[in-house]
Amino acid sequence: MKKMDVVVIGAGTAGQTVAYDLAVEGYEVVVVEKSETPGGVCSLAGCQAKKYFYELTELVAKSRHLAGKGVVAEPEVSWSQIVAAKNEFTSKIPSQTVAGLKGTGIRYLEGQAKFVNAETVQVGDEVFTPRFIVIATGARPMALSFAGAEHLVKSDGFLEMKQIPRRMTFIGGGFVSFEFAHFAARLGAEQVTILENTDRVLGPFDADMVDQLVMAGRKDGVEVRTGISITSISEQNGVYSVLLDSGEIHETDLVVHGAGRIPNIDFLNLEAAGINWNRRGIEVDELMRTTNNNVYAVGDCAATPQLARVADMEAHTAAASIVSRETGEVSLPIDYEAVPAVLFTYPQLAMVGKTEEQLQRDKIPYWKSTELDLSWPTYRRIGMKHAGYKILVDNDGRILGAHVLCDNGSGLINTLKQAVIDSVTAAELYQTNIMSPYPSRESDLIYMLEPLLD
Ligand SMILES: Cc1cc2nc3c(=O)[nH]c(=O)nc-3n(C[C@H](O)[C@H](O)[C@H](O)COP(=O)(O)OP(=O)(O)OC[C@H]3O[C@@H](n4cnc5c(N)ncnc54)[C@H](O)[C@@H]3O)c2cc1C
Numbered sequence: 001m002k003k004m005d006v007v008v009i010g011a012g013t014a015g016q017t018v019a020y021d022l023a024v025e026g027y028e029v030v031v032v033e034k035s036e037t038p039g040g041v042c043s044l045a046g047c048q049a050k051k052y053f054y055e056l057t058e059l060v061a062k063s064r065h066l067a068g069k070g071v072v073a074e075p076e077v078s079w080s081q082i083v084a085a086k087n088e089f090t091s092k093i094p095s096q097t098v099a100g101l102k103g104t105g106i107r108y109l110e111g112q113a114k115f116v117n118a119e120t121v122q123v124g125d126e127v128f129t130p131r132f133i134v135i136a137t138g139a140r141p142m143a144l145s146f147a148g149a150e151h152l153v154k155s156d157g158f159l160e161m162k163q164i165p166r167r168m169t170f171i172g173g174g175f176v177s178f179e180f181a182h183f184a185a186r187l188g189a190e191q192v193t194i195l196e197n198t199d200r201v202l203g204p205f206d207a208d209m210v211d212q213l214v215m216a217g218r219k220d221g222v223e224v225r226t227g228i229s230i231t232s233i234s235e236q237n238g239v240y241s242v243l244l245d246s247g248e249i250h251e252t253d254l255v256v257h258g259a260g261r262i263p264n265i266d267f268l269n270l271e272a273a274g275i276n277w278n279r280r281g282i283e284v285d286e287l288m289r290t291t292n293n294n295v296y297a298v299g300d301c302a303a304t305p306q307l308a309r310v311a312d313m314e315a316h317t318a319a320a321s322i323v324s325r326e327t328g329e330v331s332l333p334i335d336y337e338a339v340p341a342v343l344f345t346y347p348q349l350a351m352v353g354k355t356e357e358q359l360q361r362d363k364i365p366y367w368k369s370t371e372l373d374l375s376w377p378t379y380r381r382i383g384m385k386h387a388g389y390k391i392l393v394d395n396d397g398r399i400l401g402a403h404v405l406c407d408n409g410s411g412l413i414n415t416l417k418q419a420v421i422d423s424v425t426a427a428e429l430y431q432t433n434i435m436s437p438y439p440s441r442e443s444d445l446i447y448m449l450e451p452l453l454d
């Protein structure tokens with residue numbers, strides 16, 4: 001029985017962040033990781049890895065939009081070179097992860113952790129009774145129940161493909177499918193289809209903006225179908241037949257899983273530790289404490305948004321809470337009010353705060369400034385046919401929600417995110433953005449805010 005200060009389960013971004021924070025504070029920390037390739041989804045097969053594909057997607061999409069406006073020939077891209085460039089980056093992550101942790105005095109232990117009781121964690125033959133335990137076990141694609149679901153390629157498999165098939169079909173109309181479908185349509189696939197089973201795709205995003213993105217994608221080769229229920233998938237000679245419950249057979253060369261991710265909690269024996277969870281993940285309070293007072297949960301395994309920097313913030317929050325329990329200082333609760341989300345499609349769809357549907361549902365009064373199908377010079381110059389925005393403010397002019405569809409959604413939403421955090425009014429934001437670098441995506445912000453100034 002070993003008495004460490006802290007056992008962290010999982011060496012993804014959340015687990016590493018909490019481990020470093022606590023090691024720096026002088027805690028004796030062990031990180032337990034079951035994978036032979038530690039480092040986590042974000043680096044190895046998520047945010048970072050997929051950006052190799054996004055950068056080329058942007059290049060191709062932009063050059064297609066500018067054909068005849070200065071671009072004479074579309075750049076020839078090599079899928080295998082993109083994969084190789086990505087692999088050059090990802091191949092170093094596991095050893096860097098272990099070296100980084102060990103170099104900071106953190107013990108790294110390979111193995112699968114599970115709870116024995118409320119205070120005890122077992123990893124192989126080793127049993128720990130630490131003062132605190134942090135669960136950071138991430139998420140994985142959820143199992144799908146239709147026949148032939150084993151034929152689906154998961155997101156990590158997509159990023160490892162040797163070549164890009166001619167026809168690709170994505171199951172689910174969420175983050176993964178939209179991003180990867182936009183990559184596929186620009187990087188070599190000829191027919192790209194998204195099949196969503198509900199009546200709308202990209203549920204968390206503003207419906208009007210999503211409609212614009214769907215139109216933009218359609219123009220560039222991404223077909224989206226909603227209300228589709230899949231009965232089975234079968235394969236013959238490398239061709240996949242997706243049988244829909246309407247009786248239609250949709251033929252394709254590859255089917256990709258983009259139907260949602262569930263928390264990795266099944267093997268942890270959470271019942272033994274008195275830890276509650278639900279379909280979305282482990283239940284936590286605003287300090288990331290679970291229903292077991294000495295156990296915290298952070299990152300994708302918690303019932304909170306599954307985003308990399310949310311995972312990191314949760315890790316910092318948990319670490320600060322642990323430290324505060326000994327120092328008696330007050331540690332700050334996490335606040336999800338201004339979490340930005342960006343879809344790395346082309347154009348990018350970005351949001352912060354509430355959607356118009358949410359405000360209507362919650363009966364919150366609001367004013368809006370919006371333009372869909374935007375044709376400002378900024379976007380005409382780059383041949384973009386679909387760009388748009390929607391800014392929602394309360395009666396005092398404070399921003400309740402902001403939504404942007406353009407080639408630099410991530411940049412613009414950052415400014416709007418700060419406005420939400422600082423609780424500034426549209427008029428104040430207008431004033432501080434007049435002297436923006438001009439002309440730029442950001443300098444357009446004042447035109448978006450103008451209708452809200454009265
Ligand atoms: C394709 C894709 C693209 C994405 N793109 C973005 C993006 O652009 N921006 C963004 O913000 N987010 C993005 N995300 C989400 C982001 O990757 C996650 O929110 C983030 O990686 C979660 O980190 P984590 O540390 O919680 O989990 P993980 O990185 O999954 O780490 C969990 C670790 O725990 C280990 N583990 C699990 N169970 C056990 C056990 N019992 N014992 C020991 N170890 C265990 C796992 O092996 C793993 O190493 C993307 C996700 C995907 C799939």
Ligand SMILES: NC(=O)c1ccc[n+]([C@@H]2O[C@H](COP(=O)([O-])OP(=O)(O)OC[C@H]3O[C@@H](n4cnc5c(N)ncnc54)[C@H](O)[C@@H]3O)[C@@H](O)[C@H]2O)c1
Nearest residue numbers: 172173174175176177195196197258259260261306342343
């Ligand atoms: N840019 C980013 O920040 C980014 C990128 C990728 C993933 N992520 C994170 O990873 C999470 C998981 O992504 P995801 O795209 O797998 O899930 P998601 O939750 O975003 O979307 C899943 C979609 O699949 C649909 N669906 C479920 N079952 C289906 C079925 N049987 N047939 C057809 N459609 C079905 C759902 O209705 C939903 O629209 C995201 O919620 C996000 O937090 C973030």
